[in-house]
Amino acid sequence: MSYAQSARLARDRIHGPVPFNVNASFDVDGHLDEEWLRRALTRLTRAHPALRGHLTPDGTAMLVPDEVEPDLLVRTGLTADQVQAEITAEADRFRDRRQGPLWSGQLLTRHDGHQVLTLAFDHLVMDASSLDIVLTDLAAGASRAPDPDGPDSYGAFAADQHARYGTGDPPSLGYWRQHLAGTALNRPVVPKFCLDPTGPLSGRRTSARIEFDDHERRSVVSAAASQRVTVFLAYLAAVAAVLAESSGERDVTFRVLTHGRRPPFTRTVGWFANMVLVRLRFADPLDLVSLLAEVRETWSRQLPHQGVPYPLVLRRVEPDRTISDHRPSVVTVNAYTPGPPVRLGSARLTGRPDQGGLAEEAGLHFMLGHGADVLTIECWHDPVRYALADVAELLTALKQRLLSVADLPRPGRRRV
Template identity: 25%
Template sequence: MIITALRNWRPAAGELVEWHPSEDALGAARTAGADADPGTFLQDNHIRGIWAKSRSAAPHTAYLAVTTDVDGVLDPEAMSRALVRFVRRHGGLRTWFTTDGATVTRSSIRADEVAFEARSVGTTAGDSEFRDYALARLSAEALATSWPGFALGAVARTDSFTLYYGCDHALSDGASQAMALTELLDFYDNEAAGEALGPYTSTPTGGFADYARAEHDLARSFDLSSPEIVDWVDTFRHHGNSMPRFPLDLGLPPGTTAPMHGIEFDLLDDTGSAAFADVCRAADGRYLAGVLAAVAVTDLETAGRREYYGMTVVSTRGRGDFLLTQGWLCNFAPLSFVLDGCASFAEVIARANDAYDRALRLARAPLPSVLTALLASGADPLAVMTSPNMLSYMDFRRFPGVGSAPYERAMLFTGEGETANASMWFNRDAHHLYLGCQSPSTPFAQRQLARYHAHLRDVFATVAATGDYPISATTDREVAVARHHG
C-alpha cells in the first residue's frame, strides 16, 4: 500500500457498481434521534468546518479514500453482506452529525438496522473519466453530515475488479483507511467462498463511542497546572506563540491559501532504507528520529533554522482496545530540538529521539485542554487555530494484510482542497521510503519546494551511502545573503 496523489489512480474500464443503504436502513436513519454519546473534539471541529465551507458552495474534499485491484470475478451480493458486517462491527461508521455552526449533534443507527444493496450504474472507460465520476461521488457521499458518511464502489471486469472506499475524515484516519479494505475483503472472501476470517477481522475491537467518552473523561483530568499542559504552553511561547510553518517562504500572504498540489517521490530504496535504519539504530534512535534529523538538517542548511520546530501526528489507539477501530484516533504534539553543537547527522539523532519521546508525552493531553490553555496564556486565537505545518511517519509494513496482493496493490489518497502549508508525510514499506507533500500549487511555492526537497533527498542518500552526513557550517541562506551583499 502506498499513499499517493489522486492523479495516479487509473483503473481500467469496466462496469460501475455502487453500494447504498436499503430503504429500511435509510428510514431508520431518518427517524433516529440524537445520541447521548458525544463526538470527539476533532470530529466536532471538523463538522463545524464542513458547515462553514458549505456556505461557499465549495466541493467537499475533507475525506480519505483507499483503492485496490482484486483478482477474480466480483460477487456484488457477497460484497453487500461484507459491507454490512464491516459497518456493524464499527459503530463509528453508523454515526453522522448535524450542526448549526456552533452546537454539534451526533446520531446513529443500531447495528441490526444496517443493510446495503448493490447497484449497477453503467460502465466506465476508466482512467480520467472514472476519476471524475468517483470524485463527484466521494464529494457528495463521503460526508458525515448524513448517513452513511462513506461510499463503497467497484469497477467490475471479467477477471478482476477495482474496489474503492472513501470516508469523511470525521469517521476515519490514515490508519483506519490502511485497514479498511483488508477487513472488507476478509469479510468478502468469507461470504463469497467460505474462507476463514483472518486473525485481525475475527478479533473484537473497541467502539468509537467508547473512545469518545474516554477522551472527554481524560480531558476533565487535565488543568492549567498539568505538566503536559505547562510544557505545551512553554513550547508555544518559546516559538513566538505561533504554530509551526514550513521553513522556506512559500509566497502566500498570511491567511491565504492556494489549490493543493501533491508532490510524491522516493527517498530511499529497500537497500538504502535498511542502511538508514542501521545508522539510526547505531545512534540509539528509532527510524522516525532519523527522519526528523534529516528534516532538521535540511531546515538548517536551506533556511538557517538552528532549532527544529514542527508538529506531528501521534496515534491514540493505545488508550484502550482501539487498535483496529475505524475512526479518527490521533492527537497532535509539537516537536522541538536544537542543532547547536552538532557537527553531523548522527549527532542529531539522539536529540530528535528525545524530542519524539517528549512529543509522545505531550500527546497524552487532549487537544481541547491544550487549546484552552494556549488561549488562557494570552496567545492570539488566530495563531492558536491556524493549521500547522505537519510531519507524519507511517510504517506500512505493520498493518493487517501486508504481503497480500490486494494490500500491496492498494493506494491511499485524500481529497484535494487548498493549503498554505507544505506538510510532509513520510511513509515506509518493504520496498522504499518515500515522501508525500501537500503543497500550494503556485509557481513560486513549487520552486521553493523543489530546492528544499532536492536538499532533503541528498541528506537521506548521503546517510544511507556513507553512514553519516556532515552539517555545513554555512547555510544556503547565509550564502544567498553573502552573494546579495557582495
C-alpha cells in the first residue's frame, strides 16, 4: 500500500474506522443510457487495478482480483429531495474495506426526467487526481487495455514508493528537518475567531465560496505574471497573509496538497496525493512584495523534495507528534483546474466534482479554482469550529489580498 493508505489504516485502528470518501455528483444534460453506463464502468474497472482492490483479510495489503462487477444503483421517479438524500447517504457510507469494490455509482432520475450521476469512492483507492483520470477515461470509454502489472499500475507505484523511502534516511529528509526546525506542528495556527481550537471535531464539513468576475480574474493573472509568480503562488502568499493577520502568527506552516505523481505514474489511479509542508516567516507589518518573493523562493527550493511521503516526514521530522493527536494543526491548501463538461455517449455532465461527506480533519481547507475563464476560492470547514459568517469574512479578506497584488509596483525588467 502507499504511505497515505497505510497511515489512514493506522488511524482507523486507533480511533475506529469512519467514512472517508471522494465524491462527485453531476447533473446530466441529455439522456444517459443505463446499459451504456454499465459497459463504460466495467471497462473502467478493468483498466485501473485500484478500482478492483480491497483489503486482504488481515488488512495489511491490497488484493486486486482480475474481474470485479461495478456497483451501480439505478433509481427512477424520485423527488429532488430524495435525489439529494441518496447523494448524501452514499457520500457518507462506510464500505467494508475487506470486500470490493470500494466505490459505487448512482444514476438517479427525478419525476421530471432529469438525471443525476453520482460516483463515490473510498479514499483508500482514490484521490482527487485519480478522479480526474477516471472521468477522462470514462468519457473516452476507458479504451486503453488493462495492464495490472504495467509500469504505471497501482502496484508498481506503491512498490516504487517503498523502494525509495522505505529504508534508510532519504536525502530529502535532511531538507525537511532544516525547513521545519523549530516549528510546532502540534500547536494549531488558526484564526482568532476559531470557536474551539482544541475541542473535538464534528466529523462534518460545510463550505463557503467566493468568485472573481472576469475583470478581477484577468487582473490577478496579469499581476501575478508581473511579480514573476504563478497565480497559485500568489494565492499561497495571500493565504499566508490572511492567516498571519487573523492569528497573530508571523511563522506560519500550512499543508499544500500535490498530486504526488511523476512519470511514468502520471495516470495511475490510487491514493498517491501528497501533502507538502510550506513554512513562511515574515516581518511585522506584512510586506506583500517580500512575501511573494519568499513564497517563490521557498517553493522552488522544495520542488526536488516534494516526493517524500507526508506521513514519513511527520514520523521522522516531528517525532513528538503522535497518531492519536489528530487535530488540524495546520491549514490545508490546494488548487484544481475546472475542466470542460464531461461527455458520456450522447449525454453531457455538468457540475464540479465535490469531495463532500464526512471527514474528521475538516478544519480549514482552502481550494483555488483556476481555469481559462474561472477563478474561485472555496473553503471547507468544520461548523463546530468555524461559524459560516466568519469563514465568509475570511474568504473576503483572502480575495482582497489576492486582488491587491495588482496594486503592487511592477518590478523593472532585468537587463541581459
